[in-house]
Each structure stands twice: as C-alpha cells, then as structure tokens.
Amino acid sequence: MYIVIMQNDELYQIVWMSRPLMQAAEAAVERGLADTDLTVRMRAVLEVLHAEGDMTVPDIAAHLDIKRQYVQVMVNETLASGLTRQCPNPRHKRSPLLALTDTGRALIAQVIEREMALVQTIGADLPSADVSTALRVVRMLTERLRKEGAEI
Amino acid sequence: MYIVIMQNDELYQIVWMSRPLMQAAEAAVERGLADTDLTVRMRAVLEVLHAEGDMTVPDIAAHLDIKRQYVQVMVNETLASGLTRQCPNPRHKRSPLLALTDTGRALIAQVIEREMALVQTIGADLPSADVSTALRVVRMLTERLRKEGAEI
DNA sequence: TGCATAATGACAATATACATGTCATTTTGA
DNA sequence: TCAAAATGACATGTATATTGTCATTATGCA
Numbered sequence: 001m002y003i004v005i006m007q008n009d010e011l012y013q014i015v016w017m018s019r020p021l022m023q024a025a026e027a028a029v030e031r032g033l034a035d036t037d038l039t040v041r042m043r044a045v046l047e048v049l050h051a052e053g054d055m056t057v058p059d060i061a062a063h064l065d066i067k068r069q070y071v072q073v074m075v076n077e078t079l080a081s082g083l084t085r086q087c088p089n090p091r092h093k094r095s096p097l098l099a100l101t102d103t104g105r106a107l108i109a110q111v112i113e114r115e116m117a118l119v120q121t122i123g124a125d126l127p128s129a130d131v132s133t134a135l136r137v138v139r140m141l142t143e144r145l146r147k148e149g150a151e152i
Numbered sequence: 153m154y155i156v157i158m159q160n161d162e163l164y165q166i167v168w169m170s171r172p173l174m175q176a177a178e179a180a181v182e183r184g185l186a187d188t189d190l191t192v193r194m195r196a197v198l199e200v201l202h203a204e205g206d207m208t209v210p211d212i213a214a215h216l217d218i219k220r221q222y223v224q225v226m227v228n229e230t231l232a233s234g235l236t237r238q239c240p241n242p243r244h245k246r247s248p249l250l251a252l253t254d255t256g257r258a259l260i261a262q263v264i265e266r267e268m269a270l271v272q273t274i275g276a277d278l279p280s281a282d283v284s285t286a287l288r289v290v291r292m293l294t295e296r297l298r299k300e301g302a303e304i
Numbered sequence: 305t306g307c308a309t310a311a312t313g314a315c316a317a318t319a320t321a322c323a324t325g326t327c328a329t330t331t332t333g334a
Numbered sequence: 335t336c337a338a339a340a341t342g343a344c345a346t347g348t349a350t351a352t353t354g355t356c357a358t359t360a361t362g363c364a
Contacts, residue, residue, distance in 0.1 A: 010287045011275040012268055017290050018174035024297035025167045031300075041321085058341070070322055072342065094330050095341055116164055122296045123163040130285050135162045137278060137286035138169050144274045145176035148183075193350085210312070222351055224313065246359050247312055 014141060032114055036107060037081065041074045046083060046100065046108035054097040056089060083107060166293060184266055188259060189233065193226045198235060198252065198260035206249040208241060235259060 029040060038046075048063050049055065057075055061068040075098060078084040083104030086096035100108070123131065182192060190198070200215050201207065209227055213220040227250060230236040235256030238248035252260065275283065 009268060009271060010280070010283045011278070012271045014283070014287050014290055015173075015177045015271060017287070017294060018170055018177050021167070021290060021294045021297075022170035022174045024294045025170050028297045028300060056341085066321090067323060068341080069324080069343085092331070092341080116161060118300065119161060119164045119167060122293065122300065126163070126289060126292065128162070130289055131162045131166070133282050134286040134289035135166050135169070137282055138166055138173060138290070140278065141274065142169060142173045142176045145173075145180045148180060148270065148274065208312085218350090219352060220312080221314085221353085225351095228314095244311080244360070 011141070014137070015145075028118065029115065032111060032118070036111065038083075038107065038111065039077070042078050042081070042083065043108070043111060045071070045074050045078050045098075046104055047112070049084065049098060049100050050105065050108045050112070054087060054099040056092065056095045056097060058095065060098070078104065163293070166289070167297075180270065181267065184263060184270070188263065190235075190259065190263065191229070194230050194233070194235065195260070195263060197223070197226050197230050197250075198256055199264070201236065201250060201252050202257065202260045202264070206239060206251040208244065208247045208249060210247070212250070230256065 026040070029043070033040065033043060044064060045060060048060050052063065055063075057072050058068045060075065061071040064071060075084065078098075079086070082101055084098050085101050087099050089095055089097045178192065181195070185192065185195060196216060197212060200212050204215065207215075209224050210220045212227065213223040216223060227236065230250075231238070234253055236250050237253050239251050241247055241249045
C-alpha cells in the first residue's frame with residue numbers, strides 16, 4: 001500500500017509502481033500454487049535449489065537475503081513434505097546439504113514452467129526491445145536507490 | 153525476499169525485480185524520513201491528503217487500498233503529532249474530514265520535494281524515452297497480472 | 305416519516321513474514 | 335591447540351497489516 005502518484009515525473013512513478021507490481025506478482029504466484037501443497041515460502045526454497053543446486057541452510061539464506069533462522073523454518077517445511085532431503089556435506093559435518101527430491105524437482109519445474117507461460121502470454125504483444133529497455137531501467141533504478149544509502 | 157532469477161525471459165525478470173526495487177525504494181524513503189518525526193505510514197496519510205485534498209478515514213483507506221481500521225491507527229498518529237486535524241464534514245456528521253495542518257502541509261511538501269530531487273539525480277543520465285517505455289511496460293505488466301486472476 | 309440497513313470510530317484478537325536473542329554443539333582457522 | 339565462528343534448534347519480539355465486534359450514528363427507501 002502507501003502508493004499515491006502525485007507528480008509527472010515518470011521515474012518517480014516507476015518507483016511508486018514497485019509495490020503494486022510486486023503485489024500483483026505475488027498474488028499471481030499464489031494463484032499458481034493454489035492447486036499444489038506448496039506455500040510461497042516453500043516455493044522459494046525449491047526455486048533456489050533448482051536454480052543453484054544443493055546447498056546448506058545458511059547458503060540459502062544468503063541467496064534469499066533473509067536470516068538463516070527463518071530459512072531453517074522454511075526448509076524444515078520442505079523436508080517434512082518430502083520435497084527436499086538432507087545429504088551429507090563433505091565440507092561441513094553439522095550442516096547438511098539440502099537437495100531436491102524427485103518429487104520436489106518435478107513440482108518446482110512445473111510451477112516455474114506455468115509461471116513462465118503466464119508471463120509469456122501476458123507480454124506477447126510487448127515489443128521485446130521495450131521489455132529490454134524496461135528491465136535495464138528497473139535494474140539501474142534499483143541499484144542506484146540502494147547505493148544512495150550506502151555512500152551517504 | 154524470495155527472489156531468484158532463473159531464465160532468460162526478460163519480462164519474467166522484471167516481475168522478479170519488483171521486490172528488490174520496492175525494498176530499495178522503501179529503504180530510501182525511510183532514510184529520507186530519518187531526520188523528521190514521520191514514520192512511513194504517517195507519511196502515506198499526509199501524501200494522500202496532499203495529493204487529493206481533505207477526506208475521511210474510509211476515503212483514505214480506499215485510496216491506499218488497506219482496511220479502514222488500520223488507516224484509523226495511522227491517521228490517529230498524524231492527529232497526535234499535529235500534522236492533521238479534523239474538520240466538520242457536511243456530508244457525514246460522525247466522520248470528520250481530515251485536513252493537513254500548516255505544519256503537516258509544509259512537512260509533506262518538503263519530504264516529497266527531496267524524494268523527487270533524489271530520483272531526478274539518480275535518473276539524470278537515463279534517456280527520457282527509455283523511462284517512458286519502462287513506465288509503460290511496468291504499468292501494463294501490473295494491470296495484466298491483476299486481471300489474469302480476475303477473469304480465471 | 306419511520307425503520308431496516310449501512311457506515312463509522314474504537315478496540316481487541318489474530319495472522320504473516322520476518323528479525324533478534326540465546327544456547328549447546330561442532331567446526332574452523334590462526 | 336584453542337579461541338572464535340558457524341550451525342541447528344528454539345523462544346521471543348516486531349512491523350504491517352487483517353478480521354471481528356460493538357455502540358453509535360447516518361442513510362435510503364417503503
């Protein structure tokens with residue numbers, strides 16, 4: 001919430017569109033998960049493992065930029081559902097590697113495939129040059145808004 | 153959190169950038185409020201009144217798309233700080249119009265001015281055509297992600 | 305005009321998505 | 335080798351809301 005667009009500055013408007021966009025995106029993700037037993041946070045764990053391969057809880061936390069204690073909760077849910085399993089970690093005996101089970105791998109692959117298809121449909125008529133431009137602007141804006149705090 | 157970019161689909165990447173962008177933006181807003189006595193949610197109330205003029209608590213809730221009960225809390229804080237005041241509402245005797253006080257008006261104007269200046273600085277070298285394109289893409293994406301849920 | 309219904313402020317309880325603190329047990333690195 | 339860091343587990347705290355309820359008006363329509 002907290003969004004009101006006041007001036008005619010388009011960059012400012014992009015900034016204030018970030019919340020509505022995120023909410024629309026998260027709602028779409030939730031709808032996509034409705035017929036699975038996945039929650040959004042379990043999906044996040046599976047997605048990291050799917051994208052980056054096996055890793056420990058602290059590694060996942062670093063990737064998601066949230067605290068390891070909360071990631072532990074998320075991971076424990078995926079373990080309980082049989083979507084991930086613990087494997088011996090040669091680099092650390094007390095911190096097992098988390099890996100997708102076959103079930104987990106199939107599920108996250110299917111979820112992501114559907115999401116991609118949805119976005120594809122939604123953006124079918126957008127010129128790909130425009131999409132590239134938009135992505136570049138959004139990335140730059142994000143990066144600079146972050147930096148601005150660091151250097152002051 | 154919950155963000156990992158996996159495929160080379162740029163529209164999909166824009167969707168997943170929405171959370172980092174929003175977080176960067178909100179952090180920047182918070183930094184901007186650091187030397188005031190405003191909180192982010194008080195700022196939201198002032199911004200609506202500044203943009204749209206006097207209105208009741210339920211009206212503000214509609215504008216911010218959050219429940220009136222929570223907006224009431226936010227508004228009461230701005231009343232306690234002397235940034236807004238209640239005016240008789242000719243259209244409804246039990247639901248006063250909220251209006252900015254002079255202090256409140258000056259404060260929100262200054263805050264927004266600084267935010268605009270920051271965004272201006274940050275985007276100084278971005279071609280304005282690119283910014284327009286990006287805004288258009290972001291708006292369309294948001295709208296369609298919302299719609300997709302409504303019609304299914 | 306009267307009366308059912310809706311709107312409003314106020315307050316309490318609950319939910320979600322995290323962060324923070326602590327502890328015992330390893331594990332690591334200087 | 336041993337102090338410091340990492341890890342899992344668990345408890346508690348916090349910000350940002352939603353939901354429920356109630357008493358008190360307002361409102362709209364028969």
